[in-house]
Each structure stands twice: as structure tokens, then as C-alpha cells.
Amino acid sequence: MPLKTQPVYDLVREVLATLPEPYSEDITEDVCIVIEHRPDWASRYYDLVEELGRDVVNNWIGRYTKEI
Numbered sequence: 001m002p003l004k005t006q007p008v009y010d011l012v013r014e015v016l017a018t019l020p021e022p023y024s025e026d027i028t029e030d031v032c033i034v035i036e037h038r039p040d041w042a043s044r045y046y047d048l049v050e051e052l053g054r055d056v057v058n059n060w061i062g063r064y065t066k067e068i
Contacts, residue, residue, distance in 0.1 A: 004052065005060045011035070011044055012064040028065045035061075 003009070015031050016023075024030060035041045048057045 005056070005064075007044070007048055008052075008057055008060040009064045009068075011041060011048070012061055013068055015041065016065070016068055028062050031061060031065050032058075 012031060015034050016027075018034065019027070019030060035045050045057065
């Protein structure tokens with residue numbers, strides 16, 4: 001059974017692939033800013049917020065950013 005947060009993981013993975021390494025110490029904030037400024041990613045983010053709730057999505061963005 002797939003995780004409910006798999007789409008959050010997929011979004012974070014895609015965003016991180018566009019950021020230069022080594023990542024800054026503010027990488028989670030960087031991920032959020034990039035999502036905010038890309039209409040396609042922002043749309044996916046808001047769809048996830050509608051489905052899972054803002055707190056859940058934001059917490060998992062942080063967790064998956066750290067994991068990846």
C-alpha cells in the first residue's frame with residue numbers, strides 16, 4: 001500500500017534535483033521558496049494541502065528534505 005505522503009516525497013525529490021549541491025543550511029526553506037515560485041509545483045503543493053492539510057504537508061516536506 002503506497003504512503004499517503006508519497007506525492008509530497010515526489011515533489012521534494014523533484015525540487016531538490018533542481019538545486020545546486022552542496023545544499024545550504026537553509027535547504028528546507030529553499031525547497032519551499034522554489035515550490036512557491038514555480039506555478040506547476042505550487043499547484044501540486046496546494047492540491048496536497050487540500051488533501052492532507054497544511055501542517056501535514058509542511059512537516060513532511062521538512063522530513064523528506066532531510067531524508068533525501
